[in-house]
Amino acid sequence: MFNNQLKIILYAEDVKKTSEFWQSLGFHQVSFEQLDGSAVVELAITAESQTHLVIYDRQFIETNSDEAAEPSPALIFSSDDVIGLYKEMQSKDIQVGEIAQIGEEYVFNFVDIDGNYFVVSGK
Structure with a gap:
């Protein structure tokens, strides 16, 4: 199992x-x-x-x-502070996409140094 x-x-x-x-x-x-x-x-x-x-x-x-x-693989990370994490990534010059609101949650994507895309979702 x-x-x-x-x-x-x-x-x-x-x-x-x-x-x-x-x-x-x-x-x-x-x-x-x-x-x-x-x-x-x-x-x-x-x-x-x-x-x-x-x-x-x-x-x-x-x-x-x-x-x-x-x-x-496509990965979706969860965060209790999506906006704060988004701002932190921006301050580190990490490529991020636009923040979108889906229902009560916020979502954005970011790119690592190898060009892989990841998603962050949460409140």
Whole structure:
């Protein structure tokens, strides 16, 4: 049976820079490993979080398992302060889309350093 742990794979051109990007948004490094000379970093929103991002080097994966290096999945992050997070990302020169209101929630997207789009939703 499934449990409440979830790991989401992200492929990056530069694992270190991608990890630093997510850490600048408050994520915490859970682990750092070398896999055949390539870095693999695992991050979580909090130390207690059951959902982790696992960042692999895109070139390493394409070389060793090209069928696994599909585009990153679409992720929707949740926030209790969407407007505050939006402003924080803007202050860090992160590319963000316009904020839209859908019902009682706000939604916007942002782009990481590898050109992957992510969505933030919440109040």
